[in-house]
Amino acid sequence: MSNPEKKQRYDQFGHAGVKGGHGFGGGGGSMNMDDIFSQFGDIFGGAFGGGFGGFGGQSSRGGRRVNRGTNLRVKVKLNLEEIVNGVKKKIKVNKYVNCKDCAGSGAEKGSGFSTCHSCHGSGQVTRITNTILGQMQTSSTCPACGGEGQTISNKCDSCRGDGIVKGEEVIEINIPAGVMDGIQLSVSGKGNAGPRGGINGDLIVLIEEIEDDNLKRDGINLLYDLYINFADAVLGSTEEVPTVGGKAKIKIEPGTQGGQVLRLRGKGLPDLNGYGKGDLLVNVNIWTPKSVSKEEKDIIMKFKESSNFRPSPGKKDKGWFERMRDHFRQS
Template structure:
């Protein structure tokens, strides 16, 4: 099946700027990300397709070659960074996720750092880079406000201690693969109107290692790794949001036969709070006040993330009025300071009255002269914007 045009995939013009390409890719990547569409193979393929297009078009050199030769430039030794292979069958979902993490994750390292310069799809022997592991971490609003340290337990593959990750039994030797002659890859030369191209693929006989184990390790059956229950402490910075990633470098699965370990990707989720609702770095809470306090003004005690504080209620307070407590919200990611606590007033009407209270309300009804104003039709978000000055 022929590949779609990379510009068409991202929905941008051929004259699109680097920033426009990046924005278009991010929109598609978020829409089709596997974490948002678990088990949806169609979305996974679209995520991979968009990432592949982005990886080619974001780089001026590879984009120029693609503009000149089309998809023929990405086959075999098409000249993309990282060696042979291009973005063909070797470009899997883990590659796509790591590429996304590199540019849009929290604190992601560079593509070269993660794959040792040439990329794990590069030519020559493969070292079986370990798979990434994704875990979800649910945080309370308090943990998000101040930051936290969380202990995570998960299963992973570690390097086999018996064979030190080689996959070979003690005293056993490795032989050079006869199919690929120790190169770890096989090449097929083809010709087209653009000239000669070399299609490079992983050797199926040795799996890309260039070597064949004559006597596998009995502990790991030749894989060079065994399963373990791992425990790790993760530092959560204040101000993280749902959907943020925290990559723990090298804490994923160990690579087969001594390959580099993958990463542990910690996906942040937020727990609902019984009292507060998040709004960016601010938090919103409803505060009930009595009719007398709302009319006359006064001081009440309210709950915050830091504990109880005093709040002054101005006279004539109406339901829906927003009072701001500065610095009582959530910590700000990558900067100092905190957001605000936005207290939404709700005037409380008693449902049962004592005889004394009833008499006082009857007296008030006869002497009050104010006619209730028309209902305020502003939404809570409009009142929030007024309170925030935006």
């Protein structure tokens, strides 16, 4: 080979060292990484409503980057009644807000923006690197303007050119019925303000459920442990049980067994997606006294001798495992 440089490449790398020696693309041009991502954006843009959009919040065509504010996270505690009915909550949050002195621009009054001298307004700086395969051209965010393509001539004294300052805001949150502990709700645009007129972040609301003194939650169902005495279990009775925001009466049939689960339909929690309401499941427990008087003991001994008080479960009487199975099937 007459070209010493090509001969050296051939000796080291064979044909790969001399073919397309000016870069990957052949044809004598250097490779531009931005062009590659731009081509992908053209291919996928129609299918997904836009191209890759570049990196760092900047468009693939080198436009001015739009700064986005960060998201805020708050916790909101709710009791069962608020979860059943849904609720509107007003909360005060500390956040970054737009600077009033410069209207969020970051520039002093009477001042403005000028084109960045480092990137000439593109927001990107290009670096060319020589490699064994030729020249590689890469682009990155301009450090002088942060990718915005513009610099502030005179920065606002109040916000030091950021366009945002520390403040607070009272925000009303509409919480739908049926939310669960740990669920996150997003309030669009109520997070921190974006620097220099950028887009606001979102407010992320984490739901915390306050444990009720009487009712336990099981999905959209509520559970309650009802204790009755031995006489009511034998003879039957009408008992009052708590519900969300009130009370309800439930009938205890004669011969009710301990561990039996009674169902009050529609007394549970609403489904978050609107698929009806759950039930209130009442687990019946028969209270056994730990001590009795001599007279009471004599009466109980008479009961003990009666054949009616001897355990004789029939085929229709379900055991604990069967009752639990039926409970989960009906839930």
